Amino acid sequence: MSDSETPAGRAFDPRRLFGGRFGGHGGRLGIVYHDHGEDWAELALPYHPDLIGDPASGVLASGPILALMDMATSVGVWLKLDAFKGHATLDLRIDYLRPARPGRTVIGRGECYRITRSIAFVRGQAHDGDPNDPLAHVAGTFMAVEGYW
Amino acid sequence: MIPYAELLGLSVEPGETAPTYVMPFAVDVIGRPGFLHGGAIGGLLEMAAVGALKQALADEGAVRIKPINLTVDYMRGGRDKPTRARGTVTRLGTRVANVEAVAWQDEPDRPIAAARMNYLIVR
Known part of the structure; x- marks a missing residue:
């Protein structure tokens, strides 16, 4: 967890968005802020029995991981933009590299690597403890209906 | 019932080739105010895809399915009304299944989102 302050000259601080916890679907899933940089954000999805997709093994459903990555990449766009802009996911592709281990918190890292006036391009990975042993990989795009600038 | 399906508030309407899953609009599934x-939506599409695949495999007994990947296209904002989703198995192979799923609110031919998935089948 980063304890860094927002650097001078940067306006957008994702921690203010969260206020500790999201409301809505993110809040119901238990997704919280973890860390961020200039064009990336990390959010955390703590393990919870309500998120199980396979009761026999206790493995998380894939949906909460998709939601985590949708949100982490979205925050990554606002960080690269250094501003909050209303936008919507246009498409999101996720590869499930392996199941998340039951009981582990999943960390989702989303990065925005390019923004045009109307489209933001994102990618990211999720892991459950070791960033070098990812469990999911995503690529996607967001669209700002009124333009990013 | 699957805990995550319960979290989404899903109910199931049986169908001849695949079940239809219904997700009510509720605080637990909204993102930005007023929208799903x-x-x-992606989780609902995955449940619909798995439901269609399980129905296609119903006669085979113990078969495990593992998700490989998923691509979702978001076409319209999900508004304050129930959302339905249904999957279609486009190809059922011996090791891999290709499945599509569509989510809609008013009419099935005005989708709010659609997805393609690949599943590994472990027989």
Whole structure:
């Protein structure tokens, strides 16, 4: 967890968005802020029995991981933009590299690597403890209906 | 019932080739105010895809399916009304299944989102 302050000259601080916890679907899933940089954000999805997709093994459903990555990449766009802009996911592709281990918190890292006036391009990975042993990989795009600038 | 399906508030309407899953509009599935969260729509599409695949495999007994990947296209914002989703198995192979799923609110031919998935089948 980063304890860094927002650097001078940067306006957008994702921690203010969260206020500790999201409301809505993110809040119901238990997704919280973890860390961020200039064009990336990390959010955390703590393990919870309500998120199980396979009761026999206790493995998380894939949906909460998709939601985590949708949100982490979205925050990554606002960080690269250094501003909050209303936008919507246009498409999101996720590869499930392996199941998340039951009981582990999943960390989702989303990065925005390019923004045009109307489209933001994102990618990211999720892991459950070791960033070098990812469990999911995503690529996607967001669209700002009124333009990013 | 699957805990995550319960979280989404899903109910199931049986169908000849695949079940239809219904997700009510509720605080637990909204993203930005007034709209469904993309993750909840994606989760609904995955449940519909798995439901269609399980129905296609119903005669085979113990078969495990593992998700390989998923691509979702978001076409319209999900508004304050129930959302339905149904999957279609486009190809059922010996090791891999290709499945599509569509989510809609008013009419099936005005989708709010659609997805393609690949599943590994472990017989």
